[in-house]
Amino acid sequence: IFSKKILRSAFFRLLRRVALGKMQDALGSDYSAAAFRIASLLPAHRDFATAAGAGSASSSSGTSSSTSCSTQKAPAETKAKPAPKAPHSPKPKPAKAGKKPEGPAEGTDAASPVPPSGMIEVGSVKGTRDWPPELMRQRNWLFDMFRAVARKYSFDEYDAPILEEENLYKRKAGEEISDQIYNFVTKDNTKVSLRPEMTPSLARLVLQKGKAMLLPAKWFTICQCWRFEAIQKGRRREHYQWNMDIIGCKLVSAEAELIAAAVDFLKMAGLTSADILIKVNSRKLLQRVLELQGIHGELFGGVCIVVDKLDKVGPEEVRRELAELGVTPAAVDAIVDLLSMDSLGELKKRLPEGDPSVTELEQFFEYMAAYGCADWVQFSPSVVRGLVYYTGVVFEGFDRKQKGRAVFGGGRYDELLSKLGSPQPIPCVGFGFGDCVIMDLLTERGLVPDLPPAVQDLVIPFNESMRAQAITVAHKLRSRGRKTDIVLEARKVKQSYSYADRVGAERAIFVAPDEWAQGKVRVKDLRRGAGKAQGPEATAARGEADNEAVVSVEDL
Numbered sequence: 001i002f003s004k005k006i007l008r009s010a011f012f013r014l015l016r017r018v019a020l021g022k023m024q025d026a027l028g029s030d031y032s033a034a035a036f037r038i039a040s041l042l043p044a045h046r047d048f049a050t051a052a053g054a055g056s057a058s059s060s061s062g063t064s065s066s067t068s069c070s071t072q073k074a075p076a077e078t079k080a081k082p083a084p085k086a087p088h089s090p091k092p093k094p095a096k097a098g099k100k101p102e103g104p105a106e107g108t109d110a111a112s113p114v115p116p117s118g119m120i121e122v123g124s125v126k127g128t129r130d131w132p133p134e135l136m137r138q139r140n141w142l143f144d145m146f147r148a149v150a151r152k153y154s155f156d157e158y159d160a161p162i163l164e165e166e167n168l169y170k171r172k173a174g175e176e177i178s179d180q181i182y183n184f185v186t187k188d189n190t191k192v193s194l195r196p197e198m199t200p201s202l203a204r205l206v207l208q209k210g211k212a213m214l215l216p217a218k219w220f221t222i223c224q225c226w227r228f229e230a231i232q233k234g235r236r237r238e239h240y241q242w243n244m245d246i247i248g249c250k251l252v253s254a255e256a257e258l259i260a261a262a263v264d265f266l267k268m269a270g271l272t273s274a275d276i277l278i279k280v281n282s283r284k285l286l287q288r289v290l291e292l293q294g295i296h297g298e299l300f301g302g303v304c305i306v307v308d309k310l311d312k313v314g315p316e317e318v319r320r321e322l323a324e325l326g327v328t329p330a331a332v333d334a335i336v337d338l339l340s341m342d343s344l345g346e347l348k349k350r351l352p353e354g355d356p357s358v359t360e361l362e363q364f365f366e367y368m369a370a371y372g373c374a375d376w377v378q379f380s381p382s383v384v385r386g387l388v389y390y391t392g393v394v395f396e397g398f399d400r401k402q403k404g405r406a407v408f409g410g411g412r413y414d415e416l417l418s419k420l421g422s423p424q425p426i427p428c429v430g431f432g433f434g435d436c437v438i439m440d441l442l443t444e445r446g447l448v449p450d451l452p453p454a455v456q457d458l459v460i461p462f463n464e465s466m467r468a469q470a471i472t473v474a475h476k477l478r479s480r481g482r483k484t485d486i487v488l489e490a491r492k493v494k495q496s497y498s499y500a501d502r503v504g505a506e507r508a509i510f511v512a513p514d515e516w517a518q519g520k521v522r523v524k525d526l527r528r529g530a531g532k533a534q535g536p537e538a539t540a541a542r543g544e545a546d547n548e549a550v551v552s553v554e555d556l
Contacts, residue, residue, distance in 0.1 A: 128236065167191070181193045195225055269438070281379065
């Protein structure tokens with residue numbers, strides 16, 4: 001006697017075999033792909049696609065194996081394996097200690113079934129993004145603001161290859177970036193890397209120009225960077241970054257100029273000082289305090305890398321990692337105490353009178369007040385930045401309303417060019433402003449505008465016999481600088497007017513035989529009066545209603 005469960009299982013196995021057989025007879029070699037498509041529509045039975053793929057493989061090899069199989073003894077019947085679980089709801093595996101779980105990339109389903117041969121995976125590679133037109137318009141909107149601010153402050157744009165020699169990024173161990181590089185060996189045995197950041201490429205370009213470069217120089221770029229890191233909100237494995245750098249100025253006025261430009265962008269995007277707080281510190285100041293605790297040289301760089309993790313791992317983990325570096329318990333206590341201070345005046349009391357690192361920071365805050373940015377900036381000793389090449393003022397901009405990753409950050413790196421081969425030190429300061437975090441923030445605040453396709457005129461031929469005349473009109477409009485599209489396939493006039501409204505066209509230019517014979521066309525203004533408020537269906541239905549006129553082709 002069988003239980004209901006066993007009967008049900010046997011029935012569905014039999015039903016699946018019959019269905020697969022019928023499908024194979026009807027579709028032949030195409031049945032595996034068809035089964036996969038059907039399975040994708042029925043998530044609860046995605047094992048159907050697995051069975052279909054297996055059936056296809058066995059049927060394709062059946063002809064060649066039938067002779068040999070017929071001479072062999074049939075194998076003993078084995079116990080039926082349970083159907084595989086639906087791959088869209090896998091049992092989560094526990095994450096390894098110290099390793100962050102990785103989620104699927106945006107726009108992809110990391111757990112979707114593997115398509116059979118001949119079908120492509122339509123999602124982007126994990127950690128990367130596609131840019132269809134609607135998202136590309138948003139990206140261009142953001143980049144246009146980056147460029148507008150940079151040019152407003154007289155910065156020149158530059159670029160460099162995304163592929164660089166690997167040794168450009170090989171620095172002291174301990175930085176996260178050292179383990180996140182996309183690197184490989186080319187066919188000519190050169191070790192290369194996709195750039196994880198732009199600053200080393202900038203340094204290489206400056207060294208390349210040598211004494212021919214007029215200093216100080218103000219350069220900016222919008223570059224794509226690659227890092228193999230854990231995927232989370234605001235962090236992917238590729239991102240675009242707006243970099244602004246001032247080369248050849250050793251005064252803190254350069255830092256003030258850069259942060260004023262960043263604030264200008266934030267204002268342009270619709271944010272205020274109530275949204276963003278820029279935390280500022282000085283590596284020089286931190287170094288002076290730690291020197292009093294016996295922390296010098298390379299140990300200082302290691303301490304900075306650990307301290308930079310404070311917000312991610314917490315004070316107890318910072319204490320543990322500092323102890324592993326060989327920092328004494330007394331010095332660990334002094335460092336943690338230092339990080340808890342919230343005013344420059346409090347820290348100033350611990351240093352000799354007139355310490356230059358304190359004077360420099362005081363001058364910086366004075367300049368920020370002159371720029372009208374005093375309410376955007378605040379001294380914060382916990383900001384040290386995780387890269388070892390920073391030497392002076394460092395800063396990071398944070399969202400005041402929620403604790404998260406920095407919106408942007410940067411600082412002074414006076415020694416980097418010397419380490420890369422410059423015969424003499426060249427002072428530099430700059431910032432990086434990634435696109436991921438700022439776009440997430442602007443979207444949450446409702447500050448990303450509606451950006452429809454940019455079409456000013458849509459030219460509509462009456463029928464195919466008027467195609468050449470419509471092309472002539474479109475050509476005239478484009479030569480006058482109008483953003484013009486043309487209906488490329490014959491369609492009903494009502495549908496063409498509806499399409500014009502849907503793409504956001506300002507005007508619909510209708511080219512018909514009667515008007516053309518008089519050297520004229522019919523123009524409908526779609527963005528004035530009731531045109532847009534009533535939607536595309538109403539616009540199409542009005543026909544020759546309001547906002548329409550017959551005008552000379554020369555007067556368009």
